[in-house]
Amino acid sequence: MSEELNPREGVIHPEVRAPSDESERGPDGRRLQHAEAASKPIRADAPREPQPRGAKIKGNRPIDQGEAAERFLAAPLHQKAHDERLWDVRKKRDAAAHGIPEWEELREIASQIKAHTLTHLDDYLAQFEAAAKANGVHVHWAEDGAAHNRIVLDILQKHGAKSLVKSKSMLTEECGFRHFMAAHDIDIIETDLGERIQQLDEEEPSHVVMPAVHKTRLDVADVFARTLGTDPDNDDAHYLAESQRETTRPLILKADAGLTGCNFAIAETGTVVTCTNEGNADLSGNVPPLQIHSIGIEKIIPKVEHLGVFIRLLSRSALGSPITQYTSHFRAPRAGTEMHMVLVDNGRSERLGMEEFWTSLKCIRCGACMNTCPVYRRSGGLSYGATYSGPIGLIIDPTFNKRKYSTLPFSSTMNGSCTNVCPVKINIHEQIFAWRKVLAEEHQIPLLKQGMMKAAGAVLSRPAAYRAAISTADSALRALPRFAVYNPANTWGKKREMPHAPRQSFHAWYRQNRMNKDGQS
């Protein structure tokens, strides 16, 4: 028999859909939109276009996000598919949010719960630790990423473990976990499809929820052909996903240990909660004989009942889906196995002391601010050259390294959309602005951008006036001088119209709207 008759035979499970079935459908024949599903086909056009790569990392030198963004823009097929895909997710988020009358109240309550917990974090962490220990869990504390990696390595070595399956965890990305373990001969296998694609391509995740969203199916076909031996000419998403399932499953079955991240850690019960669509955190936690959970200390919430707030917000904000396919609550070890929890600080306790920035610790990693950001959508997550990209990255990354990430807070149009969609009401765009000030005062800003700061004048240097301006305008673009938006330093501002171009000069607008009759502001 010729192979052409059924190239899927032997490779593909008989129940996998044919390439002609673009997406799963419900009983009424309508396209299903749960998980990360797009509401309509968003196929990057053939022919193949080389995937634009991320920012060039040069040690501790400031990331040139603009340079990487230029290269992303120079790949129009990627840029268009990326932009459309994320905007589609943003629209799904809006529809999901509008479906809940109490949405704004939920955001406010979630924000207050986080503020309360963060301002009593030592108490709640102590409560969590006591509950976890009472549940028979081994609790570890790590001051930084390196300590986290050493602790996990130590656990693995004590058990003679040589392979570990894991679910997606931004914390372990922060810690450089995979690189560290590779150097110690531990085989790490990512089990989230998007994260696995990124691992096989030796790239960092470009989005907190959709790690490979910057790749087209053609890119994935290339990566899998190279690493998994799939047919390089078969770019059917069903074929690619199934190939990954079939090659990863044996690795899950023989893994010595499993590790998950943590979406929420419940102080009163010592529970780690993970939210996934693939069920891969449950495979990681329930199949191998040794179970580890890595937890950022800011993930604590006081009580189980608070999940009734956060679970309703998380997936709706992230993907426009009412809930993830799996919401998993790990509280105590399975009979005859060990369960370890590693609580990681890695800069969080320092950030708590930063008056203007501590509320960024409220972040639940939904990615809504990324999906809505015009800069992010048009430059790709890897252009930021940091663990966290998009608006939330602009305000978190400098806390890890002020010099290296000193330019990132300038990769924003300041349109405030990030703040408006944030489910825990972090004032993201105000913190971006505050970071610009801090970095300018500390001389972390390159000369060109320092000039821009000076020229921006009164408004940019006076938060009160700036806030007043943006509180009435639906877009700060109308409140910012044109050169601040279309400045050559803002590479992402090239080659396209900004969403709301100023209709009049800033000064005219300012005189008309903000000065009193005496001409005083």
Added chain:
Amino acid sequence: MSAREAIFARLKANRPAGDYPLPAVPDFAPLVGDDLVAEFTERLARMGGRVERAGSPADPFAPVRSRLAGAAVIASAVPEYSGNRDLRAAQRPQDMADVDVAIVRARFGVAETGSVLFTESDLIVNSVAYLAQHLIVLLDPADLLANIQAAYKRPEFGQSAYAVLHTGPSATADIEGVLIHGAQGVRSLTVLLLRRTAPGPI
């Protein structure tokens, strides 16, 4: 100073000024109507799952007959159906790797989202709910709750070693947003509405 002590010392020293009380969470009106079965059915369908009413008392599994007939290995965690893989005799979670269909009973369902909850005692072997190719879930319509808020008032979350809400099958759309069922876990999830024959576990 231990890492723990150092972290706690910094948290105390860096505690933000101001009073941030823990807000009370009001009971929000359910987004669903009174017909919880209809709401659950519709919402689970949107999440890629399927709901069937049980067949006659003599043959309650009739609606999933074709799924069961096509399965070589069936692991049942429920008294209503005898499979051919004994979950209680399983030595390792990996032993579930060749299961075609797993049958389990949900503690409760959530109409607002189309979710069902399992604990380790419902699954007997946790991994079966992920390694099986297909999942059939028995749910007593009387065990339907209106919303997620009601779910999180249930005692299972404070008592179980493992509690998990499943809302449809394993899914991914990580490649160009194309939705695919059976990403890493089950390829399908079918809820069979079937009353409990014995009182539910406490």
